[in-house]
Amino acid sequence: MQVRNPPDAPQPARCRATTTCPYCGVGCGVAVELEQDQDSVRIVSLSGDVAHPANHGRLCVKGSALAETLSADGRLTMPQVRDEAGVLREVSWETALDLIAARFADLSRTHGGESIAAYLSGQLLTEDYYVANKLFKGFIGTPHLDTNSRLCMASAVVAHKRAFGADAVPCSYEDLERAELVVLVGSNLAWNHPVLFQRLKQARIDNPLLRIVVIDPRVTDSCEIADLYLGLRPGSDARLFNGLLAYMADRGRLDRLYLKAHTQGFDAALKAARREDCSLAAIARDCDVDVERLETFYYWFATQLHVVTLFSQGVNQSTSGTDKGNAIINCHLAGGKLGLPGAGPFSITGQPNAMGGREVGGLANQLAAHMDYETPGARELVGEFWNAPNIPQGPGHKAVELFAAIERGEIQALWIMATNPAVSLPDSTRVRAALAACPLVIVSECMADSDTLAYADVVLPASSWSEKDGTVTNSERCISRQRGLLAPPGEARHDWWQLAEVGKRMGYQAAFGYSGPHAIFREHARLSGFRNVAPRHKAGSKPLAASSIRRLFNIAPLAELDREGYDALRPIQWPVRRGEKGELIGTLRLFEDATFNTPNGRARLVPVTPQLPHQALSDATPLRLNTGRIRDQWHTMTRTARSARLMNHRAEPFVELHPQDAAARGLQDGALAQLAGRDEQGSVRGDYRARVRISHGQRQGEVFIPMHWNDHFASHGRAGALLAGLVDPFSGQPESKHGAVDVMPLPCEWQATLLIAPGVWGGHEDLAGAMTELEGCYWARIPQATLVRYQLAGEGQPDWALWCERHLSVQAGLWAQDVAQGGISAAGFREGRLIWWLKVTAGAARSDRQPNIAWLGECFASDQLSALERRSLLAGRLSGQADVGTMVCACHQVGELTIRQAIQSGDRCVEALGARLACGTRCGSCLPELKRLVEEERSDERTDSLEMA
Incomplete structure (x- = not known):
């Protein structure tokens, strides 16, 4: 029943706010309309921020659905500590924080600070990251703080440092739109960075001369806009770009003036590339690509100046990922394709704040403010700024080695924040064993369905997107505000607060007495400019003072922001400086003056020897x-x-x-x-x-x-x-x-679709218990708006009547069994409401006639089903109702079969499909798939015509 406010009651106030999307490294701006009354604030609408430079109002399907992820259901709301019986019990914040501080202090006394470690995430805000790095490296005295960014961007970081002297991405998104050639390497931009893909697609429409090359072992949706596709052998990227370097040298396409004036190491890099046969035929053979396509790519790259090579996980996630990144950068330096509009190597990050974490020292080999342990004077500089007594002598364990050290017993306590290493790390079974053996595992998490929680001794409920308040830095070095709009549920608290409270309890009150994220940010900004001299290597320039360190990363002017200025901060790219009138000015593009952050100011070309993947194929794993x-x-x-x-x-x-x-x-x-x-x-x-x-x-x-x-x-x-x-x-x-x-x-004698009302199973443990009774069971859980869907398969002949009675809370009200085919259709009701629905089919193949999940969802939402609806339940659809197929357009819920039928009816282009079905008309994420379906249907028609002829 809806309760209406009386006419004289105060009406909810509405306001608008902007924030930043928490998903990929594009860092899209989000505009939110809020409604506030005396009791609460809620989001009533969400769209792209037209003023944000990353997306100009666009959002992908994930960003568009952000408001749908904010339910308090399934959130962690109270601290928990595991008791002697192994059960997590709710406790107060004081109890949880005192326990952590006491255990850390005890471990520091008995085993040293290096027995404590932290594993962080690119989901954290920069302010969270900064406090964590300061606490662990500056005061606890452990170098063992790493991040899940190690899994996606670490190789690009090292490649940048080797080439440029700093972890500095030279390009901006605008360069994709100003290029003559864009090369996508190991990046399915259409799925992983969809808004940037839409920008590139529009750039191609606006500039018919723009060419796009996709280099990827798979034909992905990104190929929709490709002028050339190279489906290379996995792991052969370095061989491909070494060959390109040799091709440029052999064809006289090097920028000799640029190489002589601004780089070093070219001869060694070219010599390394030529250790192997650099003929087009040999490279095409080793990369398993067509030789004519290869030559076309080489010619396009060599003859164009304004080239952007955008690379991502397909390059980085390799045992030779750093060398692959440098092979790409070598080609740009050799051709002078850098520091110009529409030119440069462009590493696109996977997470919203992977770069922000790198800025504050979130990797185990970093300190803070783009300084490393090996940087002369860096330990002393950071220690002095923080007044920190325990700066470690050298780098700590990187992610994979960190968990190996836990397994060996060297790490006695681990604090995990905003990540799920029990799932995301390689060799995850071994990782889980290490977590189980670790004496103290602390997990700061907002959601209750993280696998890592099973290994936690202390659980700290964290705030989430729309509650967290701070900054993030996207792939083009753009710092944006992610604003706290809603109150965290229950006792959930911000990550930086949790860390600061532990620091204060360990006796470091002065270092961690922050009044809010703005105070943390201002300190971070001050450190970026502390004894930082901008790189200048011109003739006659004065030498640096011994206590100064050159860093490209410098946002010192932002340290002057007061609370209001911080709250109102608009997106800005680092380095940041003040203009003549005192205005804040960001940096669109790095290295425009061809001055790099190396000791002599020259960029370095790095010799690269291509390597095959270390995980070798075999007869058992072919x-x-x-x-x-x-x-x-x-x-x-x-x-x-x-x-x-x-x-x-x-x-x-x-x-x-x-x-x-x-x-x-x-x-x-x-x-x-x-x-x-x-x-x-x-x-x-x-x-x-x-x-x-x-x-x-x-x-x-x-x-x-x-x-x-x-x-x-x-x-x-x-x-x-x-x-x-x-x-x-x-x-x-x-x-x-x-x-x-x-x-x-997978051996299976039956398959099933089970739909249940939310809450029928109390949680993951209830589900696991029910599934263990089904022999050889496979299951997948698919939450929906009004039900939870399970796809099941297994062996044997379960007693389905007994199983349903035992696990689904009510007996079947409808039951039909096909004795000949071994199939079952059944449904259970409580007070007339549909509680569960089950369809089992015999055999390993799924039934061709799938249930209409959307219609069944309406049945679950109904208080009382009609006689027709009740009769139709066993069939899983109303009589004559068509199957819509796999969902293609998530925004408008349009399925593949519906789309194919529309194409067959005459809608032969994406625009016509949008006009009829609305698919592809909102976020655009499904447009490549729509185009592929149109092409497939046309291909089928041509095939049918040829067969008839």
Whole structure:
């Protein structure tokens, strides 16, 4: 019943605020309309911020669905401590914080500060990161603080430092729109950075001379706008770009003046490239690409000045990722394609604040303000600024080695913040064993369905997006405000506050007495300018004072902001300076004066020797495994799975493979498969179970799986369980793109769809208990708006009547059994409301006639079903109701079969589909898939015509 306010009651006030999206590294601005009354504040609408330079009002499907992820259900709201019986019990903040401070102090006395570690996340705000780095490295005295950014961007960081003398991304998004050639390497921009993809797509429309090259082992949706596609062999990127460097030298396409005046190391880099045969035929053979396509790419790159090479995880996630990054940078330096509008190597980050974390020293080899342990004088400078007594002597353990040190017993306490290493790290089974053995694991988390919570001794409830207040830095060095708009639920608190309170309890009150995030930011900004002399290496320039250190990262003018200025801060790119009139001025593009942050001011070309992936193929594991993100999900799904429409594009874990690989293994599209790897001793590593997706865009001999699923959403969906913990020797970044596996059919004698009302199962433990009774069970959990959907499969012949009675809280009110086919349809009711619905089919293949989940969702939401609806339940749809197929457009919930029918009816282009069905007319994330469906239908028509002829 809706209660209306009386006419004279105060009406809710509305206001508008801007903030920043918490997903990928594009860093889109978000405009939020808020409604406030005496009791609460709530978000009533959300859209892209037209004034933000990253997105100019665009949002992808994930960003558009942010308001749908804000429910208090499933949030952690009270601190918890595990008791002697192993049960987490709610406690006060005072109890939890006192316990942590006391245990840290005791460990520091008995084992030294290095027995304590922290593992952070690019989901943290810069202010959170800064306090964590200061507490652990400055006062506890441990270097063992690392971040999940190690898993995605660490190799690019080292490549930048080797080439430029600093972790400095030279480009801006505007350069993509001003380029003559854009090269995407190891980046499915359409799915992983969709708004930037839409900007690039529009740039191509605006400039018909712009060419786009996609270099990727898979034909992805990013190929929609490609003029040239190179489907190279995984791991051959360095060979490809070494060959390009030799090609430029052989064809006289080097910028000799630039090389002589502004770089060093070219001869050594070219000599290293020429150690192998650099003929086009040899490179095409080694990279497994067409020689004519290869030559076209080389010619385009060599003859254009305004070239942007945008690279991401496909380059970085390798045991030679740093060298691959430098091979790309070498080509730009050799051609002078840097520091110009529309030119430069551009590393695109995966997380919203991966760069902000690097600014404050969030990696184990960093200190703060872009200083490293090996930087002469850096320890003393940071120690003096912080008045910190315990700055470590050298770098700490990087992510993979950190958990190995926990396994060895060297680390006695670990504080995990805003990340889920039990899922995301490679060799995740070993990681879980290390966490289980660690004497003290503290987890700061906002969501209750993180796998890592199972290993926590102390759980601290954290604030989340729309509650957190601070700054983030996106891939183009743009600092934006992520504003706190809503109050955290229950006793949840900000991460920086948790850290500061522990610091104060350990006796460091003066260092951590922050009044709010603005105070932290101002200190961070002051440190960036503390004894920082801008790099100038011109003739006659004065030498630096011994106590000064040159850093490109400098936001010192922002230290002058008061609270109001901080709250009103607009997006700005570092370095930041004051103009003649005192205005704040950001830096659109770095190295325009060709002055770099090296001792002599010259950029360095780095000799690169290409290497094969270290996870080798074998007879037992003959398929190359590639992992990655999908369009509608983020990391381990703890946020995106809260939006029902984001769960429908790819509802279950899947494995994508080439038709010939599928046929050789007896796999059909939509069937269930099982993946396994092998460790060094030949033992099975991992057990990943997923739906088969057959794709001609997948290279033969290779498979792709998504990284997102965890134990709360699938029975066997952890990609990390299949990967070895092998890392790049320079960056410590894991080789997540080059696993080795085999794929085989998953034995199953039945498959089922189970729908239940929310709350029928109390949690993950209830689900796990129910599933253990089903032999060989595979399951995937798919939250929806009015129900929770499960896809099940298994062996044996379960007693479904008994199983339903035992686990679904009410007996079946409808039951139909097909004795001949072994199928079952059933439903349970409570006081006339639909509580659960089940359909079981015999055999390994899924039924061709899938239930209409949208209609069934309406039935679950109804207080009383009509006679027709009740009769139709066993069929799973109303009579004559069409199946809409897999969801393609998440914004407007338009399925694949509906789209194909519209194409067959005459809507032969994306624009016509949008006019009829509205698909593709909101965020645009589905446009590449819509175009592919149109092309497939046209291809089928041509094939049919040829067969008839």
